[in-house]
């Protein structure tokens with residue numbers, strides 16, 4: 001079975017073809033980074049317009065690279081939630097049009113499930129320079145940390161089925177990647193902030209500057225990143241944006257260390273509490289070198305296996321959407337024209353955003 005995946009939930013227009021075994025036959029990602037960079041964050045209306053321009057050429061490129069036409073695929077999977085409504089609608093309506101015109105079955109996919117199952121994608125023979133991951137031996141249950149610009153949450157995955165995925169805790173405010181982007185903007189470093197702060201931190205000393213950073217509760221799977229960001233903002237308000245690159249690097253290192261600390265401690269805590277021996281990383285922040293290193297080290301001391309999929313599977317892509325859709329399409333499911341876009345995930349949330357009484361700790 002060959003599935004065409006389409007993803008337009010945020011700031012990437014993506015299309016991919018994946019086969020029955022999760023092998024990635026093509027994977028095209030058009031990033032809107034240059035569109036949003038002047039604003040230091042994603043501008044929803046600009047995102048929708050850019051998807052509109054790029055959806056057709058990106059899908060065509062994905063089919064071409066797989067050596068296929070629409071007639072050669074067996075089903076279509078499209079991200080229908082969660083995300084920016086305008087952006088989602090472009091992909092959903094485009095995909096429905098393709099399904100109608102070709103008479104192929106179509107399913108709507110929850111973007112978060114896409115991320116959570118992306119570890120099963122097999123890119124080994126297709127992408128040069130990326131070491132193969134022995135996916136076959138990754139058996140649920142596992143705990144997944146999903147950390148990106150839009151989401152930060154921990155999940156327990158018992159099987160590759162939406163009903164077998166449980167949110168353990170999420171962020172009450174900013175996503176981890178969002179905090180990187182905001183701190184980067186504050187320091188005038190550019191967008192997206194994650195890769196820049198990651199690089200600068202390598203040269204910095206996390207202990208050199210005393211930024212009073214709030215201590216999180218380590219025994220809760222819920223996150224909060226707005227306090228860390230505010231601490232950096234206060235420091236900048238008091239001292240001004242540092243001109244010395246060494247001071248900038250130290251500030252980045254201090255901030256990054258705290259965010260990574262929180263992500264690692266809470267992920268390990270959750271894996272132990274859930275009594276699972278595998279942790280899977282996903283989302284754009286899985287690119288963070290300190291996070292990968294620290295999670296591997298902390299996991300190793302507790303006999304917990306830490307799996308980091310190839311980066312192309314962690315960041316937003318349509319191969320993960322195709323694979324998630326495939327799981328339903330091969331059971332004969334077809335949403336037809338009943339797919340509608342929603343800004344919310346289908347996964348039950350346990351963490352409420354904002355202040356107030358809390359869910360499980």
Ligand code: KG4
Nearest residue numbers: 148149150177192194198284287288315316
């Ligand atoms: O998953 P992704 O490509 O898109 C979504 O947000 O859904 O993630 C992008 C986010 C951005 O906030 C970016 O700053 C962050 O991931 N990011 C990183 C790194 N690379 C990307 N954060 C920390 N360290 C990195 N190396």
Ligand code: ZN
Nearest residue numbers: 111115148316
């Ligand atoms: Zn994402």
